[in-house]
Amino acid sequence: MLQFIVRRLIVALLVAATVMTLAFILTRLSGDLAVSIAGPNATQEDIELVRKAYGLDRPLTTQFFEWVGRAVTGDLGESYFFKARVSSLIAERMPITITLGLTGLVIALLVSLPLGILAAVRENTTLDRVVQMVALLGQAMPSFWLGLILMITLGLQLGWLPISGTGSWQHYVMPGIVLAFSAIPALTRLTRAGMIQAMGSDYIRTARAKGLSRASILLKHALRNAAIPVVAIAAVQLGFMLGGSIVIEQVFALHGVGFLAWESIGKNDFPVVQAVVLVLAVIYVALTMLADLMNAVLDPRLR
Amino acid sequence: MSAVSITTGPRRGWKSVSTWIGAVIVGIATICALFAPLLAPHDPFAQDLGKRLLVPFWMEGADPSHLLGTDQLGRDYLSRLIYGCRISMLIGVTVTIVSAVIGIAIGVLGGFLGGRVDDAVLFAITTRLSIPVVLVALAVVGLLGSSMHLLVITLGLLLWDRFAVVARSTTMQVRNLDFVAAAWCAGCSRFRILSREVLPNIASHLVVVATLEIALAILLEAALSFLGLGVPPPLPSWGLMIAEAKDYMFFSPWVIVIPGIALFVLVLGINLLGDGLRDAFGTHRTDT
Numbered sequence: 001m002l003q004f005i006v007r008r009l010i011v012a013l014l015v016a017a018t019v020m021t022l023a024f025i026l027t028r029l030s031g032d033l034a035v036s037i038a039g040p041n042a043t044q045e046d047i048e049l050v051r052k053a054y055g056l057d058r059p060l061t062t063q064f065f066e067w068v069g070r071a072v073t074g075d076l077g078e079s080y081f082f083k084a085r086v087s088s089l090i091a092e093r094m095p096i097t098i099t100l101g102l103t104g105l106v107i108a109l110l111v112s113l114p115l116g117i118l119a120a121v122r123e124n125t126t127l128d129r130v131v132q133m134v135a136l137l138g139q140a141m142p143s144f145w146l147g148l149i150l151m152i153t154l155g156l157q158l159g160w161l162p163i164s165g166t167g168s169w170q171h172y173v174m175p176g177i178v179l180a181f182s183a184i185p186a187l188t189r190l191t192r193a194g195m196i197q198a199m200g201s202d203y204i205r206t207a208r209a210k211g212l213s214r215a216s217i218l219l220k221h222a223l224r225n226a227a228i229p230v231v232a233i234a235a236v237q238l239g240f241m242l243g244g245s246i247v248i249e250q251v252f253a254l255h256g257v258g259f260l261a262w263e264s265i266g267k268n269d270f271p272v273v274q275a276v277v278l279v280l281a282v283i284y285v286a287l288t289m290l291a292d293l294m295n296a297v298l299d300p301r302l303r
Numbered sequence: 304m305s306a307v308s309i310t311t312g313p314r315r316g317w318k319s320v321s322t323w324i325g326a327v328i329v330g331i332a333t334i335c336a337l338f339a340p341l342l343a344p345h346d347p348f349a350q351d352l353g354k355r356l357l358v359p360f361w362m363e364g365a366d367p368s369h370l371l372g373t374d375q376l377g378r379d380y381l382s383r384l385i386y387g388c389r390i391s392m393l394i395g396v397t398v399t400i401v402s403a404v405i406g407i408a409i410g411v412l413g414g415f416l417g418g419r420v421d422d423a424v425l426f427a428i429t430t431r432l433s434i435p436v437v438l439v440a441l442a443v444v445g446l447l448g449s450s451m452h453l454l455v456i457t458l459g460l461l462l463w464d465r466f467a468v469v470a471r472s473t474t475m476q477v478r479n480l481d482f483v484a485a486a487w488c489a490g491c492s493r494f495r496i497l498s499r500e501v502l503p504n505i506a507s508h509l510v511v512v513a514t515l516e517i518a519l520a521i522l523l524e525a526a527l528s529f530l531g532l533g534v535p536p537p538l539p540s541w542g543l544m545i546a547e548a549k550d551y552m553f554f555s556p557w558v559i560v561i562p563g564i565a566l567f568v569l570v571l572g573i574n575l576l577g578d579g580l581r582d583a584f585g586t587h588r589t590d591t
Contacts, residue, residue, distance in 0.1 A: 011429065018430045026439060029446050133321075136578070140571035142522055144529050145545060145563035152556050243435030247526050261438055262530065265445035273442050281433040288433075 001296065008292055012285045019281040020071065024064050026277065027270035037080055037268055054080070071278065077271035081264065086275045090257055096166055097249070097256035101242045103172045104179030105234060112184045113230070116191025120226075121218065123196055131192070135185040143244075147178045147251040164253040175252045179245060183237040190233055194226030201225075228298050235291035239284035322579025328572025335385050336392035344368070345379035347386040347539050352377050359557055371561055374544070375551055380558075383539035384565055390540045391521045391569060394455060398520035399513050401459025406466025407509060413467070414474030415497060424471060431464045437526065444532040454533055458520055469512050473505040480504075507584035514577030518570045525566050541566045 027033070034051040035042075042050075051057045055066075070077065076086040119131035154174060155163040162171050198204060199222050207217045246258030253259075257276055264272035335342060351373070358365050359372040359380070366372075371380040413424025443457045477483060478501065486496050525542030527533030534540035536547070541562040548558035 011426070014426065015430050015433055018426075019433055022430075022434065026442055027446070029443060136571065136574055140518070140522075140567050140574055142525055142542075142563060142566050142570075144526055144542075145559065145566065148545070148549065148552060148559050149563065152552060156553055239433075244437055246435075246437050246441070247530065250530060258438070262441065265442050265532070268446070270446075277435065277438060277442070280435045280438065284433045284435075288429075 004296060005293065008289050012289050015285050016278075016282055020068060020278055021064075023274040023277040023281075024067060027274045028060065033268070033270060067274075071275075076275040076278075079264070079269055079272050081267045081269040082272075086271050089260060089272065090275060090279055093255060093257050093260050096254055097242055097245055097258060099172055100175055100179060100245050100249070100254060100256060101238055103176030104241050104245075105183065105238050107176050107180035108183040108187055108237070109234060111180065112187035113191055115184075116188045116230075117195055117218065117223065119188070119192045120195030120199060128192075131188065135188045138181050139185040141181050143178050143182060144247050144251050146181060147175065147248055150174045150178065151252075166254055171252075171254070175245075175248045175254060178248050178251075179241050182244060183234075183241060186233060186237065187230060190230050191226060194229055195222055198222040198225045228295060231298065232291040232295050235287045235294070236284075239287040242283060243280050319579070321575050322582075325572045325575025325577075325579060328568060329576050332388050332392055332569050332572065335388040337389075339385050339389045343379075343382035343385045344370070345382045347378060347382040348537055350376045350378055356551060356555055356558070358555070359561065362557070372557065374548060374558065378539075380561060383544060384541075384562065387539040387541045387544060387562065388565070388569070390451075390534060390538060391524065391566070394451070394458075394524045394534075395517035395521040395573075397455045398458040398462060398524075399516045401455060402461075402463040402516060402520075403466050403509070403513060405459070406463030407470045409463070410467035410470025411474050411497065411501065411505075414471040415478055415501060417475075421471075424467065428464055428467050428471075431461075431467075434461070436461045437523070440523070440527055441530060441532045444527065449532055449535040451534060451538075454524065454527065458523060462516055462520060462523075465512050465516060466509065469508050470505060473508045474501055477501050477504045507580075511577055511581045511584065514573055514580060518573040518577070521566070521573075522570055 034047050034054070034056050037054065038047045038050045055063065067077065074087060076090070078084070079086050079089055082089055115131045115134065119128045122128050150161075151163050151174065154160045161174050162168070165171055204217060204221055207221050212221075242257075245256065246262055248254070249256045249258040250262055257279070261273060261276040264270075264276070354366070354369070354373050354377040355375055357369050357373040357377075360367070360370050369379050369381070371384060374380055374383065409424050409427060413421040440454075440457050440461060444453060447453055483496060483500050486500050491499075524533055524540065525545075528540040528542030529546045531546060534543055536543060544562040545559050548562075552559045
């Protein structure tokens with residue numbers, strides 16, 4: 001078990017280091033950063049000033065290792081636009097993104113677990129087909145468009161939910177539903193497949209032979225085994241959702257980390273952009289590791 | 304497994320219907336994309352400020368020469384929709400070609416050679432998955448300026464992971480089959496075995512992945528264009544149409560409903576077709 005954890009940790013660190021390098025290269029793609037920061041009306045002198053002030057006149061390797069050295073200690077640099085520490089900017093907005101991500105995940109699980117179980121129990125019936133169709137429909141739904149449609153219907157016409165902002169918990173319901181749509185197809189299919197496999201296994205036949213109730217067989221025996229891959233994928237999906245929430249944060253004007261990144265891209269604020277890429281990647285890596293560990297704990301065969 | 308899996312009769316019938324629906328949708332979209340200039344009733348770029356936000360045919364007061372109405376600049380919505388289909392299909396297909404080349408090359412090499420090479424391939428896939436696609440694509444386009452070429456290359460470089468995963472796992476299965484061993488014994492070169500024995504046998508899996516990727520690329524393009532960092536205006540990308548019409552959506556919801564439904568139906572059609580192909584080839588869902 002310990003060896004397993006150490007191996008996963010080493011891979012995670014290597015991935016983080018690679019992403020760090022890629023994030024640095026990404027922000028240097030535009031060629032001359034000083035020109036973009038100084039703006040379109042800047043004179044040659046202004047550009048030189050900016051270059052000096054931000055240390056962009058030094059060799060790229062020096063800049064890279066300085067950034068890495070600081071990032072490892074938690075110092076992600078300073079934002080050009082907000083004139084604030086990038087780490088505190090991200091820390092300030094992370095709760096919104098995480099709240100949104102968790103809301104989305106909970107809604108996704110509340111929908112896809114029952115749907116997946118129903119489809120598995122009624123395999124190859126109309127109900128099963130309807131559930132699979134729902135999964136396909138969800139997969140084809142453009143999230144930003146669904147967000148706008150919900151704003152018109154639930155927000156404006158019915159007046160049930162606030163349209164944008166982050167004032168209360170109600171503000172997270174619509175964006176949460178939209179975000180959940182991206183995870184529901186995968187989670188439903190996986191629950192269904194896992195349940196079908198579990199229901200066909202020997203221990204379920206034994207449980208049936210013992211005369212256990214249908215509910216007990218389904219929920220205690222089958223679901224527990226089917227849940228293992230679902231738990232793992234749920235953690236991974238949360239990682240994807242945090243990364244993908246940028247679109248939804250923009251639609252609903254939720255000022256989370258995604259919104260911050262979107263604003264910063266528009267303002268050439270590259271320390272923020274590379275930091276957000278790095279932070280989201282690290283969170284994803286941590287979540288997949290957590291998923292692997294949970295798997296190993298839940299299913300001793302995987303250790 | 305049990306008697307349950309034998310009763311696939313009704314399922315097959317329903318499946319073939321849904322596959323046909325998918326095929327028809329994709330067929331219509333392909334025709335729209337190829338023959339957009341012939342099909343569009345108006346110039347999709349021609350503005351007519353006297354005819355702004357005309358309503359579509361099912362509403363009262365519609366102009367019969369503009370079946371789906373006009374947008375906020377008086378451009379014919381149906382014509383823009385048809386040209387938008389061209390952009391979606393073009394981006395979907397080209398992005399998939401770029402990502403297929405990268406992903407299949409990486410995946411087949413890892414699966415075929417194994418060992419250190421495979422470790423490196425797995426690492427590349429893990430790293431790629433940890434990178435937030437939308438954010439990085441937005442950043443690249445934001446820094447370099449929006450254009451179709453850049454968008455295709457960026458998305459292509461970001462979406463190869465599923466190709467790599469499937470190519471790798473299927474190559475591993477094929478590698479150990481008898482006919483590959485026979486080819487080795489007959490003295491075939493590595494390249495010949497890869498191109499003549501392995502690739503044809505994993506192709507059906509890759510075609511199914513390709514349909515998923517085309518759908519994904521189309522959705523991503525729309526999202527990026529919606530955020531203003533995808534296809535540059537005045538090109539009629541469906542995502543861009545939704546973004547431009549957003550300010551009017553509370554008073555005339557159809558301005559975002561029409562391009563949104565087009566996007567939804569096209570992606571659904573591609574996915575239905577992909578599902579049908581999966582069943583026809585007898586390939587299992589290797590991913591979720």
